[in-house]
Amino acid sequence: MKKLMLIGKVSCGKTTLCQYLTNQQMTYKKTQALTVTDNIIDTPGEYVERRQFYQALAVTSMGVDVVLLLQDPTDMTFTLPPGLQAMFQKPMVGVITKSDLITDEKQLIRAEKSLALAGAHPIFKICSMTGEGIEALIDYLTEDIE
Numbered sequence: 160m161k162k163l164m165l166i167g168k169v170s171c172g173k174t175t176l177c178q179y180l181t182n183q184q185m186t187y188k189k190t191q192a193l194t195v196t197d198n199i200i201d202t203p204g205e206y207v208e209r210r211q212f213y214q215a216l217a218v219t220s221m222g223v224d225v226v227l228l229l230q231d232p233t234d235m236t237f238t239l240p241p242g243l244q245a246m247f248q249k250p251m252v253g254v255i256t257k258s259d260l261i262t263d264e265k266q267l268i269r270a271e272k273s274l275a276l277a278g279a280h281p282i283f284k285i286c287s288m289t290g291e292g293i294e295a296l297i298d299y300l301t302e303d304i305e
Contacts, residue, residue: 160300162198164220164249167229168238169204172256175287176229177201180297185288193219208238217246225300226251228279232270233260244278253279254296258286 160180165173174190177183181196193215194201200219206212220226226247230239232255244251253274261267267284274282281299285292 160198160297161224162200162222163225163227163300164200164202164216164223165227165229166202166207166216167204167254167256168208168231168234168236171204171229171231171234172287173201173204173229176227176254176256176285176293179287179290179293207243213246220247220249223249225249227254228252228274228277229254229256230270230274231257232266233257233262237273239273239277241276242278251277251279252296252299253277253282255282255284256287258284258291259289 165177167173174188175185177196177199178185180199190201190203192203200223202216206216226249228243228251230253255267255270255274271282283292283296285296287293
């Protein structure tokens with residue numbers, strides 16, 4: 160699989176996805192600093208929520224093949240800036256997490272729009288707790304990405 164950097168708001172599911180992809184036990188753990196596990200860089204949510212950390216994201220992304228931008232569809236706040244992908248020299252893939260918690264189609268549409276406006280493409284819908292949709296994401300991440 161490609162080298163990945165996971166970015167997204169606090170509690171959007173970055174660490175849980177990292178644990179799933181690296182076959183770790185699923186336990187809640189607040190990411191306080193950049194964490195490298197195998198070929199995945201897990202970033203604190205504050206890095207995408209606060210502009211003063213954008214430079215750290217841009218520099219860190221130079222060592223990866225793909226940036227995964229995660230969005231929790233149940234989160235009603237929007238902090239992902241339009242055109243976020245422009246600061247990376249790498250492809251940015253969107254991931255809608257927590258698909259098992261979607262209660263309204265509007266949540267899914269809102270999450271898709273947020274990721275698309277940020278510049279993420281393609282967009283996958285997953286649940287790291289059940290594994291739903293992750294196989295398609297892994298298949299994409301093991302293909303050649305241009």
